[in-house]
Amino acid sequence: MNDKLTPLREQIDAIDAQILDLLNQRAKVAQQVGHVKAETNAPVFRPEREAQVLRGVAERNPGPMGDTELQTIWREIMSACRSLEKRVTIAFLGPAGTYTEQAAYQQFGTAVDVLPCSSIDEVFRATEAGTAEFGVVPVENSTEGAIGRTLDLLLHTSLSISGEVSLAVRHSLLTGTGNMDGVTAICAHAQALAQCQIWLNNNYPDIERRAVSSNAEAARMARDDHSIAAIAGERAGVRYGLGTVKANIQDDPHNRTRFAVIGQLKAGPSGQDRTSLALAAPHKAGSIYRLLGSLARHNVSMTRFESRPARTGTWEYYFYVDVEGHVQDEGVAKALEELQGNAAFFKVLGSYPVSLT
Numbered sequence: 001m002n003d004k005l006t007p008l009r010e011q012i013d014a015i016d017a018q019i020l021d022l023l024n025q026r027a028k029v030a031q032q033v034g035h036v037k038a039e040t041n042a043p044v045f046r047p048e049r050e051a052q053v054l055r056g057v058a059e060r061n062p063g064p065m066g067d068t069e070l071q072t073i074w075r076e077i078m079s080a081c082r083s084l085e086k087r088v089t090i091a092f093l094g095p096a097g098t099y100t101e102q103a104a105y106q107q108f109g110t111a112v113d114v115l116p117c118s119s120i121d122e123v124f125r126a127t128e129a130g131t132a133e134f135g136v137v138p139v140e141n142s143t144e145g146a147i148g149r150t151l152d153l154l155l156h157t158s159l160s161i162s163g164e165v166s167l168a169v170r171h172s173l174l175t176g177t178g179n180m181d182g183v184t185a186i187c188a189h190a191q192a193l194a195q196c197q198i199w200l201n202n203n204y205p206d207i208e209r210r211a212v213s214s215n216a217e218a219a220r221m222a223r224d225d226h227s228i229a230a231i232a233g234e235r236a237g238v239r240y241g242l243g244t245v246k247a248n249i250q251d252d253p254h255n256r257t258r259f260a261v262i263g264q265l266k267a268g269p270s271g272q273d274r275t276s277l278a279l280a281a282p283h284k285a286g287s288i289y290r291l292l293g294s295l296a297r298h299n300v301s302m303t304r305f306e307s308r309p310a311r312t313g314t315w316e317y318y319f320y321v322d323v324e325g326h327v328q329d330e331g332v333a334k335a336l337e338e339l340q341g342n343a344a345f346f347k348v349l350g351s352y353p354v355s356l357t
């Protein structure tokens with residue numbers, strides 16, 4: 001047995017030495033890139049370039065390594081290289097252990113400084129003030145729909161969306177003991193309670209449900225008080241030392257949440273981009289039809305159309321529209337120019353590379 005293993009391990013050691021050498025070669029080039037950027041005051045983080053590198057890895061991958069696993073490794077390589085140019089600070093909807101934290105690492109890798117914030121408003125404030133270069137906030141959930149507060153704040157912020165992250169959201173029922181003995185309340189964010197309501201109705205119809213500020217906060221409460229069960233991701237469970245009563249209790253097995261990366265940066269075109277817009281239509285017959293007609297005429301595909309009350313008490317709405325392509329793409333530019341002329345309110349929230357997952 002050992003005789004067979006020894007030469008194989010020697011091969012791995014030799015390959016590791018090459019990987020180590022190549023990684024440091026890559027890091028030195030990234031440092032040079034950093035010097036060039038510093039001379040011109042150019043942004044360190046370039047999401048369009050990182051998206052291209054990650055797509056290229058999957059396209060060129062001959063296997064047996066999986067595309068997703070390689071992309072995870074490359075994300076960390078780029079994160080480490082980037083941190084040699086400059087370490088960026090990322091604000092996110094905390095506390096530690098939330099899905100938003102996971103989304104932040106998914107976008108930037110782990111060689112970043114993080115600033116957990118207690119509300120979506122605080123993420124916007126910290127990023128607008130420059131305390132963090134980027135912020136990460138939830139935008140919509142495939143079961144429960146839009147995160148209203150994020151949409152409201154996007155309307156008037158000076159920040160742009162420079163990235164999107166889509167994560168599979170799986171909820172577990174967690175307690176300090178790993179069972180439900182003595183549990184009198186199930187705590188979670190209101191969104192998570194809503195995403196698990198059928199399962200809760202079927203299994204624990206009589207236990208009180210209590211909405212708290214985040215699932216991670218519920219996990220922290222469950223750690224300190226064994227009369228409380230939390231609904232949260234396994235990540236939060238591990239972080240707070242909880243036992244799993246039942247995993248995957250979300251009503252929709254395909255439950256996903258989409259997050260936006262916000263910051264001063266406007267991402268360049270990566271070749272596979274999306275553009276988010278906020279619009280209001282004038283109070284005239286056919287005005288929405290005219291707005292959307294501009295997209296159709298220039299062959300621009302719409303991937304999302306969402307309305308939200310303008311909060312004027314007059315049944316006026318803002319429309320949140322996502323289209324395929326980048327504002328610098330010719331068709332998109334023409335469509336938006338035309339659309340802007342017909343809109344009562346028009347704002348490009350940002351163009352950014354399409355999420356890998």
Ligand SMILES: C=C(O[C@@H]1C=C(C(=O)O)C=C[C@H]1O)C(=O)O
Pocket residue numbers: 030033044045046047049050053077078079081082085
């Ligand atoms: C090295 C660069 O800086 C950063 C690091 C990257 C990398 O490690 O590949 C890619 C894009 C940037 O976010 C670059 O802009 O090319």
